[in-house]
Amino acid sequence: MAKWGEGDPRWIVEERADATNVNNWHWTERDVSGWSSQRLRQLLLGVRVEGPEGVCQLTDINKLDGEASINNRKGKLIFFYEWQLKASWLGTSSGGVKYRGTVEVSNLSDENDVDDLDISASLCKDQPNTPLLDLMKRTGIPEVRRVLGEYVHQLKSEFSQGMILPTTNQLKPLPPELKNQIKTSKTQISSTPKRSSSPANCPAGVRIPTCSFSLKETFQTSADEIYRTFINQEFVQVFTRSAAVVDSCRGGRFHLLDGSISGEFTQLVPDQWIEMMWRFRTWPDEHYATVSLELVDRGDETELRMECRGVPAGEKDSTREGWTRFYFQAIKQTFGY
Structure with missing residues (x-):
């Protein structure tokens, strides 16, 4: 998720050019079906057209069958995607009478140009x-075609970032200290994490010097969408691009980024507030920070106010950068918020 050579290396859990797939020789594949399904829903449900006849908009996705993946071989990206779509639309005439209909797309795939789609x-x-x-036929279908083209563009430009790794000729020599740090981090991330007591069993944790910080971020979406993005396992796996376990209830545990992040939800107020006990793997055993996320709905956007208390002294900058890069920026890049 981070570009090579940027960010705290302890947060980097993807393949890196210093470790595997040198010169992009081997075939690597990324399954983007989950992200594609979510993005297609978002784009299609935003379709709304007006004319002298009235207003029509897509209201529901009845069918979204298919898959998508990005593949890298010898530094060349190959895109596979194939989807069959069916959506409902609701029309309101100028006289206020409502009508219902459907829109179908049977051949959204890498083999067909967007202009050739059968809609x-x-x-x-x-x-x-x-x-x-x-x-709908005159204006709605072209708008559906446009948003499907936007999906394909985002798939090939934004979501494919990181699939082609730097080659050995492109890599700049690293300082010995950073090499050692990355080597140590790789060992920690690859090995099986030690089991530690849950926050509920050890509420006090380990007494060490700590610090706090706060962040603010604005997302171009509703508060309920941001709330769901943080607590829904499927959404978390999409924006972290790795397996995750997220139990979205009070007292529910979570493990992200190959176990680098873990913790427990302590308070959940739908669409308004998330509080959690949160720790990074390299922190002292049984020590958790308290992270609170307040969601302020401002109509067409949501302001997120974050407070993080109890961060081990010396870890403030790396933790703040990690939250900014691997949570906030990743969510924006993945979902278009």
């Missing part, structure tokens, strides 16, 4: 004829 719009069987269907 159809129709009314539900029990609906009488209405000029709104003409509006």
Whole structure:
């Protein structure tokens, strides 16, 4: 998730050019079906068109079947994606009468150009004829085609970052201290983490010098979307791009980034507040920081106010940078917030 040579190396859990797949020779694959499914839903449910006939907008995704992956071989990216889509639309005429219909896309794949997609719009069987269907065919279908093209663009530009690693000729020599630090971190991340007592069993933790910090971030989406992004296991796995275990209830445990991050949710107020006991693997055993996330809904955007208390002294900068890069920036890049 971080570019080579940037950020605290203890947060870096992806393949790195100094360790594996030198010169991008081997085939590597990233499954992006989860991200694709979520992004397609977001883009399609944002489709809304107006005309003299009235207003039409997509209201639900009835069918979203398929898969997507990005592959790297010898430094060349190969994209595979194939989706079949069906969505419902609701039209409101200028006189206030409502009509329902569907939009279908049967051939969204890497083999077809966006301009060649077969997209159809129709009314539900029990609906009488209405000029709104003409509006959907004239304006709605081009808008659906546009957002599907946006999905393909994001898949090939933004989400594929990091698939091609720096080659041995591109790497700059690293200082001996950083080499040793990365080597140590790789050993820690690859080995099986030691089991430590949960925060509930050891509420006091280890008494060590600590510090605190706060952050603010604005996301171009609703508070309920941001809340769900932090506590839903599928969403967490998408923006961290690694396996995760997230039990989204009070007292529920979580493990992220190959076990580098772990903790427990202590308070959950839907769409408003998340509080957790949070630790990084290299911290002293049984020591947790307290992280609180307040979500302030501002209409078309959400302000997130973060307070992190109890960070081990000397870990403040790396922890703050890690939250900014591997949580906030990753969420924005992945979901377009």
